Amino acid sequence: MKKAIIIDDEQLAREDNIKFLSSFTGIEVVAECANGFEGIKAIAEHKPQLLFLDIQMPKLTGFEMLELLDEKPIIIFSTAFDQYAIKAFELSAADYLLKPYSKARFEEAVIKALKKVDEEVDADEVAEAVLDNRQTKEKLDRIVIKNGSQIVIIAAEKVDYIQAQDDYVAVHTEGKKYLKQMTMKYLEENLPDEFVRVHRSFIVYVNQIDKIEPFSKDSYIAILKSGEKVSVSRSGYGLLKEKLGI
Secondary structure, eight states, X not given: OEEEEEEOSOHHXXXXXXXXXXXXXXXXXXXXXXXXXXXXXXXXXXXXXXXXXXXXXSSSOHHHHHHTOSSOOEEEEEESOGGGHXXXXXXXXXXXXXXXXXXXXXXXXXXXXXXXXXXXXXXXXXXXXXXXXXXXXXXXXXXXXXXXXXXXXXXXXXXXXXXXXXXXXXXXXXXXXXXXOOOHHHHHHHSOTTEEEEETTEEEEGGGEEEEEEEXXXXXXXXXXXXXXXXXXXXXXXXXXXXXXX
């Protein structure tokens, strides 16, 4: 028996999915959740093989929720918006259901998902795509981080700077530091234009810079309003000069 969880903020959508799934005797719905926070807890508790996931939900989107999961089930996305289809398939989704969908279309998606489960498709593909999704066009207006048992949502304008730390990045904000498994390249390409990659190990929010001082022949130090210091390479200094108009 394969375990499934349904996460959707619309009760009617959850009820439809449960009704449609009743045709599949080998699938048990172990939880239904109205938001991503409930979904994260349910997935940790039940460890399902299948996940039926809405994308646009209050507080935490389906994509943001996936970033916080250590183990990813096989996913069928469902949404009323077609602009997320490319991103969904980049996350190795089994299928992408555009609301409203028929029972036949739903069953087709489930059959695809079951095939993926039976083939034991490596769900790490999902994690890798989440960490480095090159087709994302929307700028990040916030960063969602799992900090122990808590979920921290940091608005982009609250970030002071970001530092590379092995396979993680350290997000520095208001005197605190949070680790997230994400690439510097992804952040460099997707954060708002006010963020500049000033060094291979640092991305800084230019509004937080108080002054820039020479450090050596080919490098500089950015001193932030918080008093913290960030290394700036020669090329990073050129980008800052262009961004700040100096």
